[in-house]
Amino acid sequence: MTRIALGSAVLRGTVATALIASLTSTSALGAPPVDLSKWSPEYVRSIAGTQDFDTAADCAKVTPLDYKGRLTFWYQGVFEGDPDLLRQYYKDFFETFRKTYPNIQLEEQALTYNDLLDKFRTALLGNAAPMAVRLQILGGTEFASKGYLQPLKPEDVGYSTEDFWPGAMKAVTWEGVTYGIPTNNETMAFIWNADIFKRAGLDPNKPPATWDDVVKYSKQIHDKLGIAGYGLVARKNAGNTPYRFMPQLWAYGGGVFDEATPNPTYEQVQLDSPQSKAALQASYDMYVRDKSVPVSALTNQQADNQPLFVAGQLGMMISHPSDYNVMLDLQKKATGTDKDKAQTVIDNMRYGLIPTGPDGKRAVVFGGSNIHILKPEYVEGGKVDEPAAKAIICMWTSPEWSLKMAYAGSNPGNLNGFKTKWMKERLDNIKFLDVTTSMLPYGIPFPALPQAPEIMNIIIPDMLQNALTGAMTVDQAADDAAKRVRELMGGL
Amino acid sequence: MTIVTGKAEARRRVQPGRSGALRRIWQHRADYAYVLPAIAVMLIVIAYPIYYTVELSFFKTPPGLQLRDKTFIGLDNYTTILTSQVFWKVTWNTLIWTLGSTFISFVLGFATALALHRDFIGRGVLRAVLIIPWVISAVAASYIWKWIYHSDFGIIGAVLVGLGLADQPPNFIDNVSTVLPSLIVVNIWREFPFAMIMMMAGLQTVPDQLLRAAKVDGANAWQRFWHVTFPHLRNVSVVTMLLLAVANFNSFIIPWIMTGGGPSNASHIWITHIYELAFGRQRWGVASAYSVLLFLTLMTLGYFYVRALSGNERKEGSA
Structure with missing residues (x-):
């Protein structure tokens, strides 16, 4: 297992001081629960397990526990690429909610990431939406800007805005009004198979430092071993594609707009900049020139890379810490010699920071999900049971459940989740968690624009596919994508 | 009554x-x-949606606004469609998909029906086995075929590489040139049993005495087929092909699940493109205009279908 360097004693001292300061400050006093300026794996370890929370008691202040009502609720649930561990936590959450609020008749529906937006949009057109919904981070501004969502801020369910990541709050804010609460936030990491590295003549404990190295390593693995080097994903209408390509785009200094800058204005389209084209060229080099990535990348999503990785047929990929648990699940299902092969892969699984661009810029998508309440006119029956909706939102965004529901895959939306005993337990149980918490400060949110889902789910994958299939040159594909974004922003 | x-x-x-x-x-x-x-x-579930789709096709529906904020733009959506490069590419794909699937499914189904019309041991079992692709859910079939075709570890690729017939697994669905033919093969596999059943039913109506008389008169197998069997099957053939054509024009599941219209729009047909425009990109107006064009095309096919059916009835009535 690769760990991030612990830093100097001076840094430890600073962290300890920050910890004391953090522990002595509480949300009640208006100070943030976690000092983000001191963020590091060590800091996260130091605050884990330092505070107890009583979720039922906290939520009772928002909606009395004997409240009688009815709630329809849709959520982005677990899918084939998630570990069994996460399935169990989702099951536990709904059981606990029903026990905590026995008089709320809950009608929940789980939808996969790739289906949720389409189904939710359709339901809204027919005024048949659920009363509350948990959407991917991309969806918040689209539905807020169109007026489908009710204003909703953390204070409405007993928390403080400072309890949540500032970047995540931006994704639920439209024209200065907050329309939702983040449930979880995630940054992915770089995963590699040390055994494959060794056999390909690479240093097994050293991940590629830059994206140019990724291209080089991928070729070396493919040329030496005849297997795929890097797990490129370029499927259309699949969230996995932008989550893997955008870090590359930003690292090279490109972007859709200026979303990678501290104060983005989203005014200038930059997809056709030389930096953006260099990022696209790197994908082209791997797929077309070197043929060092899976041929199936154009129809693949991450769930297709996982079996390849556990079978020892893939050297590197970008994913969550949960992929380690997914590998364990897949290994359990394997039989005969496949089981041993899978164990070898698991033993050689390594996590590191996502590579930088040529100028040392490191970036990752600041992802996650948000929870929202709909306006009554768009809901089936024309009524929203607000206390019931706030009850489930209070529970899901609580320190306890925002941590548990993100147990293996991402991080709690509520920063107080990092202080719970479950975070401490998680740090002991989930391997490689340090790496993804280390990536959080490099997180860049998707553009907080209503057009973001179309840009990320359709235009970016189209650009990749146009370049990788030879339908267009790299320059043409980038120019075409930039033109489409400009047209989209112009209301066409 | x-x-x-x-x-x-x-x-x-x-x-x-x-x-x-x-x-x-x-x-x-x-x-x-x-x-x-x-x-x-029918007025509620068919007529109103048709009316609303036609109405919506005359409006601009920007993706950043609610549907109620649409603006009237006359025939602009139709002009946008007919002047876009994607439309012609998708139309070409749709024609290849529909004609290829319909014609080959029909020929294969007809040939199988002729083979199964003879009496031989195991005919019943074979009939049942051949119907399986048709009764399997299209969604399940699409996922199965996706894995069969998989460009890295698909079954076909593994067999070809294993037998030494190829160095690398063939690229079926991640290639702009091969993706549409590969999807057509899946569609034919799923549809030919339908043509087979229709033609088997048609073959039951060919009078045996005519075939025997032709044989007595010295007609060979081909002559008996061409001059006796085929003329009797003309109407059922037309109906079968029209039904297949309508189904293929509207066929959504196989291309959407297997490729989502990709790579690079190479397997987008009208219906998948309409879905993406409406639900993925929220261009409800343009998607509605596309739908109206699709509706008119299908109504034309429907007209010929009804004519073929009434032709049958008139013939039967005069017989």
Whole structure:
């Protein structure tokens, strides 16, 4: 297992001081629960397990526990690429909610990431939406800007805005009004198979430092071993594609707009900049020139890379810490010699920071999900049971459940989740968690624009596919994508 | 069957001044009452959506606005569609998909029906086995075929590499040139049993005595087929091909699940493109205009289908 360097004693001292300061400050006093300026794996370890929370008691202040009502609720649930561990936590959450609020008749529906937006949009057109919904981070501004969502801020369910990541709050804010609460936030990491590295003549404990190295390593693995080097994903209408390509785009200094800058204005389209084209060229080099990535990348999503990785047929990929648990699940299902092969892969699984661009810029998508309440006119029956909706939102965004529901895959939306005993337990149980918490400060949110889902789910994958299939040159594909974004922003 | 009661007959007599059409409606009011619930349901679930789609096709629906904020733009959506490069690419794909799937499914189904029309041991079992692709859910079939075709670890690729017939697994669905033919193969595999069943039913109607008489007259197998069997199957063939063509024009599941229209729009056909425009990109106006064009195309095919059916009825009536 690769760990991030612990830093100097001076840094430890600073962290300890920050910890004391953090522990002595509480949300009640208006100070943030976690000092983000001191963020590091060590800091996260130091605050884990330092505070107890009583979720039922906290939520009772928002909606009395004997409240009688009815709630329809849709959520982005677990899918084939998630570990069994996460399935169990989702099951536990709904059981606990029903026990905590026995008089709320809950009608929940789980939808996969790739289906949720389409189904939710359709339901809204027919005024048949659920009363509350948990959407991917991309969806918040689209539905807020169109007026489908009710204003909703953390204070409405007993928390403080400072309890949540500032970047995540931006994704639920439209024209200065907050329309939702983040449930979880995630940054992915770089995963590699040390055994494959060794056999390909690479240093097994050293991940590629830059994206140019990724291209080089991928070729070396493919040329030496005849297997795929890097797990490129370029499927259309699949969230996995932008989550893997955008870090590359930003690292090279490109972007859709200026979303990678501290104060983005989203005014200038930059997809056709030389930096953006260099990022696209790197994908082209791997797929077309070197043929060092899976041929199936154009129809693949991450769930297709996982079996390849556990079978020892893939050297590197970008994913969550949960992929380690997914590998364990897949290994359990394997039989005969496949089981041993899978164990070898698991033993050689390594996590590191996502590579930088040529100028040392490191970036990752600041992802996650948000929870929202709909306006009554768009809901089936024309009524929203607000206390019931706030009850489930209070529970899901609580320190306890925002941590548990993100147990293996991402991080709690509520920063107080990092202080719970479950975070401490998680740090002991989930391997490689340090790496993804280390990536959080490099997180860049998707553009907080209503057009973001179309840009990320359709235009970016189209650009990749146009370049990788030879339908267009790299320059043409980038120019075409930039033109489409400009047209989209112009209301066409 | 219409039962005319004495009371109804009496009412009919006391309505002297009505025009011909109205009088006929009044005379058959009991019949209309029977079909009224069905007509009402059809108006709600078919006529209204058609009307609304046509209406929406004349409006601009920017993706950043709600549908109620649409603006009237006349025929602009139709102009946008007909002048876009993607439209012609998708139309070409749709034609290849529809004609290729329909014709080959029909030929394969017909050939299989002819083979199964003969008496041999195991014919019943073979019939049942051949119907399996048709009864399997299209969603399940699409996922199965996706894995069969998989460009890195698909079954076909593994077999070819294993037998030494290829160095690398063939790229079926991640290549702009091979993706559409590969999807057509899946569609044919799923559809030919339908053509087979239709043609087997048709073959039952060919009079045996005619075939025997032709044989006595010295006609060989091909002549018996061409001059006796095929003319009897002409109408069922037309109906089968029209039904297949309509189904293929509207076929969504296989291309959407296997490739989502990709890579690089190479397997987008009208129906998947409409879905993406509407639900992925929220261009409801443009998607509606596309849908109207699709509707008109299908209605044309439907017209020929009805004509083929009425042709059959007229023939049967005059026989």
